[in-house]
Structures are given as structure tokens and as C-alpha cells.
Amino acid sequence: MNIDKISQQLLSKLPIYRLKDLIKAIRACKTAADERAVIQKESAAIRTSFREENNEARHANVAKLLYIHMLGYPAHFGQMECLKLVASPRFADKRLGYLGIMLLLDENQEVLTLVTNSLKNDMNHSNMYIVGLALCTLGNISSPEMARDLCAEVEKLLGSSNTYIRKKAALCAVRIIRRVPDLQENFISKAKSLINDRNHGVLITGITLITEMCLQNADTLVLFRKAVPVLVRHLKNLVTAGFSPEHDVTGVTDPFLQVKILRLLRFLGHDDAEATEAMNDVLAQVATNTESSKNVGNSILYETVLTIMDIPSESGLRVLAINILGKFLSNRDNNIRYVALETLNKTVTIDTQAVQRHRNIILDCLRDGDISIRRRALELSFALINEQNVRVLTRELLAFLEIADAEFKQGMTTKICLAADRFAPNKRWHIDTVLRVLKLAGNYVREEILAGFIRLVAQTSELHQYTVQKLYAALKADISQESLVLAGVWVIGEYGDVLIKGGSFEEEELVKEVTEGDVLSLFDSVLQGPYANQVTREYVITALMKLSSRFTDYQATAQIKVMLQGHVASHEVEIQQRAVEYTNLFQYDGIRPAVLERMPVPEGRVREVGG
Structure with a gap:
């Protein structure tokens, strides 16, 4: 008896499952072979049901197929059934059909062109949740062709009186302009109205849309600089607002919106003195009033620092930003210390003197247990070396070289010797320093350094x-x-x-x-x-x-x-x-x-x- 016949006999003995039963059966499998047998049997039964055009079982079969797909098994044969579910008048069928389309299709498949008409119809549906499903699907899998075909529908929905639809349409517009940048001019006027919205959900999606537009087109960036006062007002309201249960996250009012506004202000204020002047006060307010004892506050402070350092802000504001990063270095959370060091590395050339004040704590990070933090602290330490502190910093770096991992040593030997060559107070100190490097890590010194x-x-x-x-x-x-x-x-x-x-x-x-x-x-x-x-x-x-x-x-x-x-x-x-x-x-x-x-x-x- 050949293997195919044995397989068929085994498959015929296995039962056909409901979704919950299928999940239980798969979880009960003791080997991968058992799991494959269960899924093979179920996939065969689902195919048979699809061929028989069993409308009553279609919903359950597609649900099982999506679970099979999530486990990594082939499920492409269910694509057309998802389209049929989308065409159903029932909300539950549409929801599952659109979910299947998002999972089983991508923007490069030809089958996707068949979805366009269903999406267009559902975007004009009277039920806002069905409109939301269509927008969500378009926002996830839109191809350039679909974006062009449905751009007008999305533009119209941006003006809807329903906040639920407006915010989904805004995110859908983000996908459209990423796929077809030329279409962004269709959304500019609607985007301007979104940032005046009172609803936080609409506001955050509107800011996301404007940020994407500004990143893609310099002319659009200039155009939206006029909106800086509006954004500043929103941010000030968030910072000074009392307790708002709807938007409160561990004592901070809508940190997600605050971060989005700060990020957009960073782009709008870059290389523009007038826009920067309008936002200086509110940035100082955010930097001083935000609670840093919780991660939510730290995320806002981090975005504030990035904004301050990326715009032509006042020197006092920059010092404030660097002091915030200095506080981050004392945080017990490795992630916060890492982003502080990473940001200081980028900003050290802007205001070296302010960073120098935190030199001791930066040097302490060289002894951190986390190798990523040690690496960033090392880069920053080298960036801080100058004529005034070369003796102190080199002594610390040589102490670290003695205990450093092998992967650090070649880069360190090179940089210490180059720093000594550049900033040495005298020849004797220079010779002593290189000699110390040769003693500690002579097997890692590059030929050019030895020749020097x-x-x-x-x-x-x-x-x-x-x-x-x-x-x-x-x-x-x-x-x-x-x-x-x-x-x-x-x-x-x-x-x-x-x-x-x-x-x-x-x-x-x-x-x-x-x-x-x-x-x-x-x-x-x-x-x-x-x-x-x-x-x-x-x-x-x-x-x-x-x-x-x-x-x-x-x-x-x-x-x-x-x-x-x-x-x-x-x-x-x-x-x-x-x-x-x-x-x-x-x-x-x-x-x-x-x-x-x-x-x-x-x-x-x-x-x-x-x-």
C-alpha cells in the first residue's frame, strides 16, 4: 500500500471541526506530524465546502482558514471567499472578509483590483462601522492604483461630521500619499481643518497626516508653518489642563498627542527663526512642568529635547534640554539611559560646554553592565575630549581600556592615540599615553598608530x-x-x-x-x-x-x-x-x-x- 493511500485513509478518519474545536485539536497535537495531519484534513474539507458554494459555512470556514494562515500554513485558496464575504450585506461577514483580505492579500496581487468596487460601495454606506472597515482595509493594503481610484472618496470622508470616520480617513490618507505622493495636494485643505478639531483622536490623526506631508514635500512644510500658533495652543492646553479622565495616562494628559505635536513642531521649526520664536515658550513649559518619574513623562521630555536641539532655539533652552538628558543618565531604566547617550552623541557638537557638565555621569556609564550603554558612553567620552580635559578623560579611558571587552579595544586604541596626538599638552605626556595603550592593548593597535x-x-x-x-x-x-x-x-x-x-x-x-x-x-x-x-x-x-x-x-x-x-x-x-x-x-x-x-x-x- 503506497503512502498516498495511507494518508487518504488517515485523513478520512479525522473529523471536521468548528473553529474552537479546531484550535483545541491543534493544541492537543503532540508532534508536528500530528498537527500537519489535522490541518491537511481541515484544509481539504474547507476546499470542498468552497467548491460546493456553501454560503452558510463560508463564514466559519474563512475564520478557520485565517487561523491556519496564522500558524504558517498555506491559505491562499481562500482569497476569493474573502471577497464574497465582503460583498455580503451582514456586518459580521464584511468584518471577517476584510480581515481575510488584509491577511491573505498584499498590494502586489491582481486579485486586489476586485476589491476596489466593494471598498467604494462600503465607503458610502450609512453604517459608520462598515465605512470604518473599508477605510481600515484601504489604509493597510492600498496599491498605487487603488489609491488613485479611491482618493476622492477618502477626501470626501475627511469632511464627514462623524469623528470616528474622520480619524480613520486621515490615517487612510497617510497611506495614499505614501503610495502616490502626487495626491497629497488633494488633502491639504482638509488637513488644515483637522488640526482645529476638538476631538483628540481626530487631532492626532490629522497631525500624523500633516507630518507625513511635510516630510515628503518642502513646499508643504513651508505652507504648514502658519499652523505653528495653533499647534502651540493645543500643546499649552494639554500641559496646563487639569485632570481629564478620558485622556489621562498615569497623571499626564494625552501623552500620545503631546509627542505627535512636538514631533511636528520639530519639523516646522527646523531652520526657521520665526516658527522657533513662536514655540520657545511652550517648549520651556513642557520641559519644566512634565513629570519625569514615569515613563510617560520621559517620552514627552525626550521628544521635547529632540525638538529643542533640532530648531534654532535659545541657548538657555538648549542647556535645559541637555540637563534633561543628564537626568535621564541617572535613571535606572537602561532604555532611558541609552536614548540619553544616543541623543547627547548627536547634540554634543551643538553645545559641547553644556554636555561637559555631565561628564562624570557619562564616565560612570563606561562601567555599566549593558554593553550597548558602554558603547554609546565611549563614543560620547571621545567626543568630549578637548585641550582642557584631555588628561582627565584619557586617564578614565585608559582605565576602561584595561577591563574593556576585546571588541572595544581596537577602536579605543586608535581613538585614544588620535586624541593624544591632537590635544596632548606636551610631547612627554603624549609618549606616556601611547606607551600605556601599547602596554594595555598592544595586540589591538593598528599599524598606522604604531607608525605614528x-x-x-x-x-x-x-x-x-x-x-x-x-x-x-x-x-x-x-x-x-x-x-x-x-x-x-x-x-x-x-x-x-x-x-x-x-x-x-x-x-x-x-x-x-x-x-x-x-x-x-x-x-x-x-x-x-x-x-x-x-x-x-x-x-x-x-x-x-x-x-x-x-x-x-x-x-x-x-x-x-x-x-x-x-x-x-x-x-x-x-x-x-x-x-x-x-x-x-x-x-x-x-x-x-x-x-x-x-x-x-x-x-x-x-x-x-x-x-
């Missing part, structure tokens, strides 16, 4: 002894950081004689005196160490050769020859070639010192590189 440090050292002749001693001590303590090793080896190779002549120096409360043998022993430990790679070996071999002309002790020179000889048979071609050439160069003592002269001092400074 070497250039800095070469250009600062008065600090050669200080730098070479610091690097020697750092290498003695740790050879695991690649960039530290490369920088140390290069500098010691160039200025090894300065290191020896410098005599004893103090490092971490210990007095050290370096001999030529100590340097060679250090280089040998680098070569033999577990962290050595080809680049490291190339640097060390070249540095050894340079030291052969800088050191005066015969034994040291002999040891260098032995160390080079050990790499003549290296499997790495570049290493082998260098070792052979350098070994042969010992036969030409007359020219060797000239060949191994110090590198000429490079010109320029550290160039800025990306992230």
Missing part, C-alpha cells in the same frame, strides 16, 4: 633616552603585546647606544642599569618566546644588526653574529634573506656603520585614520 608613535619618538630627540628606557622596562615586564614589542624593538635598535649611555634609571621604585648583554638577552627572549611571529622576528633581526654598530663591546658583537647565524637556515624566506645579508655585512666593517646609520627623522605627524 615611531614617528613621534624619532622627532622628539630630547626624549630619546626617556622613551628608550621606558620601552626597555615595558618589554622586560611583558612581551605578549605585539605592537609594544615592535615599538620597543625598533626604538631600542635605533637608540640602543642612548639606552646604555643613560646609565641607571628608576622604574616602578627599582633602580635599573642596562648593559649590552641585558639588551641582547631581552631580544633573545623575544625571538624564542611563544608570542614571536614573522613580523616580530624581522624587526628583531634588523634591530640586532643596528645594535652591532651602536654597541662597543666585542662580546656583544660576537653574540649578535651568533644570533643572526641561527636564522640563516630559517624556513621563512624573508627572515633567511635578512639573516644571510646581515651576516655577510660583517665582512665590510668599513661601510657597515654608514649602512646602519639612524633613520632620518620622518616629517609630518600622525594622520587620522578611521574608527
Whole structure:
């Protein structure tokens, strides 16, 4: 017996369900195979019922089909049945039919063109709820063709005396102008009347419509700037209104409408001094009177801050906005702290001084448990660095670098070094800072930064002894950081004689005196160490050769020859070639010192590189 026959037998034994029973049966399935069998049986029964044109069962079958669709199974064969339900005079059938159309169809399907006539008829229906269904459907799945065909109907409904219809028509108009921007001129006059409406539902949808128009067309934006006084009046009424049970949300009057008005004011006031002047007072009122102990108030304050920072507002108002963000940083809610940091990052260039006042709490965010907050706080900390605070902020950032996740380190090393290059109070501090970065995260330092440090050292002749001693001590303590090793080896190779002549120096409360043998022993430990790679070996071999002309002790020179000889048979071609050439160069003592002269001092400074 083949599998198809077995399937048919199993299906024939399964019962046909009502919607509630179908849901129970599906939930009772213990395996995915059981669920598929139940749905396959039910889908087959629904198809049969559709073919038989069973009008009485159509409503129940479409309801079951929509549930099947929600579970992710095919239900496209019910599209035409949804159209038939829409054509029914019964409200319950229409409601289910329109729901099915919104779920099973999208604006790209040809079947959708058959809905246009039903929508047009229902938009002119005497029952406002049927009109609402038609508007809701058009607002969800309208194609450009449907938008053009039904634009006049929606425009007419915007002038309806029924608030329920007006607000749905406004949202439908938003969909229409998104699909066909050229049609927005049809709604301008009606949109103007919507913002004078007393009903909050109509007002909020009207503002949504105007906002969409302003975003799409600059001329429309200019046109609606005349409405700023009306919007300001609405906002002032909301802020000063007493308790209104119909619109109250945890003690705040209609926060949704307040946010919508503030957003529209932001667009209307952008780069316009006259519009900004009209809204300055009400923005200050909202910023000072809104309760910040609850999320509802915080959402209004956040939108107020965005508006203040996006318009040419007074400096005092901007300081007030940044202080609000500073308060957000103290909030226990991670989302609020995150949006505060994100907004401060965008506004720091507008009023750096006001943001600087919140520097300490921004630095505290570097230790936050949430990685997203740490990332935003880090970006903001770098943006705050200037000549006055470079020492303090760099110290904090270096402390964070020590404990930071690996994903932060490359970006941090680059930015700290660039900030040091740009704002360093003196060369010694600059060298100390980069050296600290090399010690903490030498494996994450970019090649351009390393080259910039070497250039800095070469250009600062008065600090050669200080730098070479610091690097020697750092290498003695740790050879695991690649960039530290490369920088140390290069500098010691160039200025090894300065290191020896410098005599004893103090490092971490210990007095050290370096001999030529100590340097060679250090280089040998680098070569033999577990962290050595080809680049490291190339640097060390070249540095050894340079030291052969800088050191005066015969034994040291002999040891260098032995160390080079050990790499003549290296499997790495570049290493082998260098070792052979350098070994042969010992036969030409007359020219060797000239060949191994110090590198000429490079010109320029550290160039800025990306992230």
C-alpha cells in the first residue's frame, strides 16, 4: 500500500471541526506530524465546502482558514471567499472578509483590483462601522492604483461630521500619499481643518497626516508653518489642563498627542527663526512642568529635547534640554539611559560646554553592565575630549581600556592615540599615553598608530633616552603585546647606544642599569618566546644588526653574529634573506656603520585614520 493511500485513509478518519474545536485539536497535537495531519484534513474539507458554494459555512470556514494562515500554513485558496464575504450585506461577514483580505492579500496581487468596487460601495454606506472597515482595509493594503481610484472618496470622508470616520480617513490618507505622493495636494485643505478639531483622536490623526506631508514635500512644510500658533495652543492646553479622565495616562494628559505635536513642531521649526520664536515658550513649559518619574513623562521630555536641539532655539533652552538628558543618565531604566547617550552623541557638537557638565555621569556609564550603554558612553567620552580635559578623560579611558571587552579595544586604541596626538599638552605626556595603550592593548593597535608613535619618538630627540628606557622596562615586564614589542624593538635598535649611555634609571621604585648583554638577552627572549611571529622576528633581526654598530663591546658583537647565524637556515624566506645579508655585512666593517646609520627623522605627524 503506497503512502498516498495511507494518508487518504488517515485523513478520512479525522473529523471536521468548528473553529474552537479546531484550535483545541491543534493544541492537543503532540508532534508536528500530528498537527500537519489535522490541518491537511481541515484544509481539504474547507476546499470542498468552497467548491460546493456553501454560503452558510463560508463564514466559519474563512475564520478557520485565517487561523491556519496564522500558524504558517498555506491559505491562499481562500482569497476569493474573502471577497464574497465582503460583498455580503451582514456586518459580521464584511468584518471577517476584510480581515481575510488584509491577511491573505498584499498590494502586489491582481486579485486586489476586485476589491476596489466593494471598498467604494462600503465607503458610502450609512453604517459608520462598515465605512470604518473599508477605510481600515484601504489604509493597510492600498496599491498605487487603488489609491488613485479611491482618493476622492477618502477626501470626501475627511469632511464627514462623524469623528470616528474622520480619524480613520486621515490615517487612510497617510497611506495614499505614501503610495502616490502626487495626491497629497488633494488633502491639504482638509488637513488644515483637522488640526482645529476638538476631538483628540481626530487631532492626532490629522497631525500624523500633516507630518507625513511635510516630510515628503518642502513646499508643504513651508505652507504648514502658519499652523505653528495653533499647534502651540493645543500643546499649552494639554500641559496646563487639569485632570481629564478620558485622556489621562498615569497623571499626564494625552501623552500620545503631546509627542505627535512636538514631533511636528520639530519639523516646522527646523531652520526657521520665526516658527522657533513662536514655540520657545511652550517648549520651556513642557520641559519644566512634565513629570519625569514615569515613563510617560520621559517620552514627552525626550521628544521635547529632540525638538529643542533640532530648531534654532535659545541657548538657555538648549542647556535645559541637555540637563534633561543628564537626568535621564541617572535613571535606572537602561532604555532611558541609552536614548540619553544616543541623543547627547548627536547634540554634543551643538553645545559641547553644556554636555561637559555631565561628564562624570557619562564616565560612570563606561562601567555599566549593558554593553550597548558602554558603547554609546565611549563614543560620547571621545567626543568630549578637548585641550582642557584631555588628561582627565584619557586617564578614565585608559582605565576602561584595561577591563574593556576585546571588541572595544581596537577602536579605543586608535581613538585614544588620535586624541593624544591632537590635544596632548606636551610631547612627554603624549609618549606616556601611547606607551600605556601599547602596554594595555598592544595586540589591538593598528599599524598606522604604531607608525605614528615611531614617528613621534624619532622627532622628539630630547626624549630619546626617556622613551628608550621606558620601552626597555615595558618589554622586560611583558612581551605578549605585539605592537609594544615592535615599538620597543625598533626604538631600542635605533637608540640602543642612548639606552646604555643613560646609565641607571628608576622604574616602578627599582633602580635599573642596562648593559649590552641585558639588551641582547631581552631580544633573545623575544625571538624564542611563544608570542614571536614573522613580523616580530624581522624587526628583531634588523634591530640586532643596528645594535652591532651602536654597541662597543666585542662580546656583544660576537653574540649578535651568533644570533643572526641561527636564522640563516630559517624556513621563512624573508627572515633567511635578512639573516644571510646581515651576516655577510660583517665582512665590510668599513661601510657597515654608514649602512646602519639612524633613520632620518620622518616629517609630518600622525594622520587620522578611521574608527
